[in-house]
Amino acid sequence: MTELEKFQELKHKVLLKYQEQYPFFQGNWKTFSSQDIQNLIGLIEVQCKQSISEKWIYTHLKPETNHKIPRKDMLNILSEFVGFSGWDEFSFEEKIVQTIENTSSEQSKTSKKWWLLLLVPLVVFWVFLNKKETASHTIQLKNEFTKEQVNSKEVKVFEVKDSVQKELEIHEGKVQVSNADEKPTKLVIKSPFYRSKTVVLNVNNSKTEPPKSIDLKPDDYAMVLKAFMVSDIKDWKTRKEQLNKILSDDLEVIVMLKEDLGAEYFNKKEFSQKLIVPTPSLKKLQIVEIKNDADNKIQFIRIKQE
Known part of the structure; x- marks a missing residue:
């Protein structure tokens, strides 16, 4: 961390210290008013027995970015205000904190890499075991006489498993039937223009291939x-x-x-x-x-x- 970065951190801590005494202030240095400046000057004088001018605060604390750090004697005053003996101790503490954060970050990255190395094979194994169950089968709905696909808006298809009924989405006259288990699946097809039809499927049964299409008889x-x-x-x-x-x-x-x-x-x-x-x-x-x-x-x- 450079000295300018350390100074920015010091400015942040001064603002937090000020908010301890004036909790109603929830802004930043940009919104720090002239009254806030007077309040801060008074706090520093009481706690540090030192004084900082209003002009110095406008010059060094109010700007969002600083191109150079102030004199060390002023840095010592601010460092003491936030709880340190001076600028040297503040800089040293910030260096330790940064080192700890960097070390922790590297350890975290290393730990995550090991977790990923362990997790990937488990995920692959799980996907392999469940591939059969999560697959789906597409069925085309057709007019029995014209062999053309039905209008998706004119048909409703319900999937029934274990007495639980779920309406399926129809796109371009096609429905997707999931392969959830070995239990038979019923497709209940209803339409004002076609005869109602119920089809029993067992899409996971290797001996019986599910139909690629279902013909509906027009009314x-x-x-x-x-x-x-x-x-x-x-x-x-x-x-x-x-x-x-x-x-x-x-x-x-x-x-x-x-x-x-x-x-x-x-x-x-x-x-x-x-x-x-x-x-x-x-x-x-x-x-x-x-x-x-x-x-x-x-x-x-x-x-x-x-």
């Missing part, structure tokens, strides 16, 4: 309804006839409004009228649930606004 009436809502068909008479075939007479439609403002209710006649004449707002509606009656006609529809 024909639901797909027709979806086409009505997004298409630009102008033949309203044809629409009306087709809607009458796929919609149950006691149809109930719930449209959930944005911002949790409630919901709107439509019966078959009202909902059919809404579908017969396509509008831009109609394309912003998303079907989230469909239920069919005994004749497979659509009996209930839940829709949300996008």
Whole structure:
């Protein structure tokens, strides 16, 4: 540590000593006011029987950086103020402290190196043991007839293990199934446009390869309804006839409004009228649930606004 660095440390200790008497001061030398300077001068005079001028404090203590250290007699006064016999003892003590810190730092670095050398093999061994368990398997969800990937927004997949159900994220029609243990894993797949499906997997069983894809059977009436809502068909008479075939007479439609403002209710006649004449707002509606009656006609529809 250079003499300038030692002087900076002395300035820091003077500030801490001042705060012992004036704990309400929480600033630094830059914010040290003229009143603080007067207070400090008074403390030094009482404790050290020596005096320091206001100009000297402005010249040597207030600056954030110093280009040269002050006279030794002034350094002796400040060193005595913070508890040392003089500048020589303060410099000597700071040198010892720095040596101890450097030695401790080197020992700490050496200790960390040994710990790392011991830890790395253990981590590698643990990863090797758990590699099989932490692996995952990707499954593509496809339309059974077109063999195209399903729309991720239109399907929900739940992983069930030991009666615990967890919804999986779907990206580009694909789901990641984790290989957590040897127990069978159920995939429960739900969608308003496809038939519900449950698939039992045992992705860790070496004798049985997990499927690379799962085919979902479309619900024909639901797909027709979806086409009505997004298409630009102008033949309203044809629409009306087709809607009458796929919609149950006691149809109930719930449209959930944005911002949790409630919901709107439509019966078959009202909902059919809404579908017969396509509008831009109609394309912003998303079907989230469909239920069919005994004749497979659509009996209930839940829709949300996008």
